[in-house]
Amino acid sequence: MIIxxxxxxxxxxxxxxxxxxxxMMGFMFWNGSKRYVSQxxxxxxxxxxxxxxxxxxxxxxxxxxxxxxLNRIQLHGTETPELCSAIHKATGLPIMKAVQIESADDFMQxxxxxxxxxxxxxxxxxxxxxxxxxxxxxxxxxxxxxxxSKPFLLAGGIxxxxxxxxxxxxxxxxxxxxxxxxxxxxxxxxxxPKLSVFINNIRNYEQN
Numbered sequence: 001m002i003i004x005x006x007x008x009x010x011x012x013x014x015x016x017x018x019x020x021x022x023x024m025m026g027f028m029f030w031n032g033s034k035r036y037v038s039q040x041x042x043x044x045x046x047x048x049x050x051x052x053x054x055x056x057x058x059x060x061x062x063x064x065x066x067x068x069x070l071n072r073i074q075l076h077g078t079e080t081p082e083l084c085s086a087i088h089k090a091t092g093l094p095i096m097k098a099v100q101i102e103s104a105d106d107f108m109q110x111x112x113x114x115x116x117x118x119x120x121x122x123x124x125x126x127x128x129x130x131x132x133x134x135x136x137x138x139x140x141x142x143x144x145x146x147x148x149s150k151p152f153l154l155a156g157g158i159x160x161x162x163x164x165x166x167x168x169x170x171x172x173x174x175x176x177x178x179x180x181x182x183x184x185x186x187x188x189x190x191x192x193p194k195l196s197v198f199i200n201n202i203r204n205y206e207q208n
Contacts, residue, residue, distance in 0.1 A: 002023045029060070102127040
């Protein structure tokens with residue numbers, strides 16, 4: 001299972017989270033976020049670095065990809081399939097398209113992105129006005145309505161004590177989870193003990 005820890009910003013905290021061996025770490029480049037990365041940290045992790053953008057200009061994505069050595073782009077706004085493909089072409093990086101979910105009908109958005117060049121994964125997040133980081137989760141049983149061929153991560157309000165729920169998700173395209181606000185002492189600062197217990201528990205489920 002892919003474990004992505006998002007909303008990283010502080011160098012020491014990045015090192016501490018990296019020691020837990022997540023598969024991906026996310027950096028928020030939307031300046032409306034409380035976790036906005038305004039400058040390059042002194043330390044960047046040796047794991048898949050995901051740049052998270054909301055309705056960006058392609059030039060901004062290209063620049064951040066260069067400066068931060070990004071390995072993947074996450075588009076979390078109302079980007080079109082055409083913009084996703086253009087950013088993929090400009091950066092050469094795979095695209096994870098976030099889709100906000102409130103009802104089964106919201107999965108209908110996925111079909112157009114299934115055909116977009118460069119989009120190889122979805123992230124299903126709870127619908128909110130703030131483009132993620134709401135701390136609320138949606139009804140994961142709604143994922144039964146997703147009939148696409150691309151893998152997806154679950155996001156939105158995943159926190160301590162939810163390991164059983166994660167382990168019960170059985171959709172064939174379910175690939176992993178995105179962890180963020182429920183593991184923070186403040187925006188952009190992860191609580192390592194809580195995160196460590198959760199990640200260890202998830203990995204124990206996979207082994208058993």
